[in-house]
Amino acid sequence: MSKQHIRHVMRSEWRKTKKTPAQLLMMLIVPVVSVLFLSWCMCYVRVMVDKYHASVYLPDEKTADEIGAYLDEYYPYFDFVTGPVEEAEERLHEGKIDCALVVDNTSVRILYDSSVLTSSVALKDANDCANDLVYLLEGENYLLEAYDLYPESKPIDLSTDEEKLVNYFDQMAGLIGMILFLMMASNAMTLAAKTITGEKERQTFDSLVLCPAPLPKILLGKELVLMIEVFLSGLAGLIAAIAGMAIWYPDEFAMVRSAAGREPIWFLVILILLLTVTLVITGIFSIIGSAFAQAKKASLFSSAGMVLVSVAAILPNFIDKNLVRYIPVANWTPIIKHMGKNQIDLLPLLTALFAAAIIAGICMILSCGLWERTSE
């Protein structure tokens, strides 16, 4: 198949894109702003959650009952229990509590696991509670068996760097993946309606049919440019996600930076993810774009197509979580989480990329037929 026509159409389509800088700018700016806004929101949502569950571990039941009866009113989200520190750590790791105050003969320690912590309010209250505990336990003749206590000035984070990173990815990858998917799909929808459906709406389609250049080659040239544009918009969003991380999650960013330095394969994983999404999205919107003669109708069906793809991508999550790794279209969480744990498995990724390439190929063949057929 001669590539001359395809290259020629691609050059012309790219020239057209450059002639509408506002559209090009919007295509890149919208994902950037959306992802940055999401990162900012996530940062504050995490900080501002005011409902939590915390436990105070006291040395004996009698003290637990007495302290509990006194402080329960002031700290409604705390329970006052007895038990070994290991139990507190286990509950923290399992995410059953946000933080724990462990009182022993010499100290009141605030423990938490930043990889499961959902509220920073819990830590603030825990600090207040620790001061009250010291006062109550050591205060004037409050108890005969007085302790020699002091509160630890800094809460102790039980999570490891790897757990923190996995938690960050757990929280952000799904959301950022979904936002990027929606932004890329929305750009693909607009661009396909303009470049493919638009040819018929602007009545420029006939002049293409009249050319001896085969219509499939003209369409392929248009679809390849569409693919590049969609990929660029996704890349812009991804850069914004990294920038958001650097601004609002500096600790996690430092970890990612050093881990990515050690594991350059991370870049390849991200590239494969973006490419997979780009292929699927371009394929689907090429079909919708070529099936209609009016951009309005194409947009209407594109919205339905977007919902369908989202559902198709998320549905396996409820069937088999392992399966989701093979469908990284709108849900990147499983793969990114594995990446955080340095357990990169390229097989599901490459399988997904291969499947996406086949889907895109089938879509392109179908779209050629539809584009020609609607010309009558």
Add this chain to the structure above:
Amino acid sequence: MITIEHLKKTFKKNKVEAVKDVTLEIRDGEIFALLGPNGAGKTTTMRMLSTLLTPTQGTILYDGKPLAEESDSIRRRIAFLTNEIRLDGQFTPDELADYYGGLYEMTPESISANRDKLFDYFGISEFRDRRYETFSTGMKQKTSLAICLLHDPDTIIFDEPTNGLDILTQHLIEAYLVKLKEQGKCIILSTHILDLVARMADRVGIIVDGRSVFCGTVPELPQSQGVSTVEEAFIKLYKENHEEKAIIGRHGKE
């Protein structure tokens, strides 16, 4: 030479039989006018001739070669222009020439030579860097004409070529069509302007209700109908063929 035999076109979508039976013969080096009232099937016939539509029945032969089988090579030899076809508004005339020239597999040198010649003739040269969408109707039509003639076609098919254009642009286009005819090219015009037919056409074909009812030289048209002008002949032919259908309809009812 183009031979059209028993051409028929039925649109599947709305089951409209736009062309029922059209048989015509168009020769090289002539201006052939396709006449007919609105809705007679002229545009559908022209679109079939230009490969934009596939006939339901019948054959179109370009120099003896069937269009259905040789559409790719025939497309290189024909140009089709109608008011319905637009060019991409974002492009300048220069960019349009580059785009369509490339799709016709022309070399950059031949694109440049043909473009300069056509742009100069139609007065586009000084606007070659302006976007097509900013042009007036006449300028758009002239640019479309220049672009569709860029690949130096043998056969030029024009559907209502001067419709909605000012008198100066009409004259410019008509003069160029005569020039093309003198170069031995075949020009097919679809029109309902009888004056244009009388002035320019060598031969004429008339379509009424999707059927060809006459094909011959312009002088033969009034002679065959026993009248003195092209207009009278056309009206007579139209009435005869249109009424015939109405009578059949009445008989059918009875």
